[in-house]
């Protein structure tokens with residue numbers, strides 16, 4: 001069982017990589033496998049600050 005889902009067709013806003021974003025369902029954030037940028041805004045904007 002995996003809780004990480006690759007987000008096909010999405011591009012990283014930081015490094016511009018395509019299909020490098022994956023959703024961490026446990027932590028409710030999106031992380032880029034290429035540059036390591038993390039974004040929680042897609043799920044919860046309140047926790048990122």
Ligand SMILES: [Zn+2]
Nearest residue numbers: 012015032035
């Ligand atoms: Zn990136």
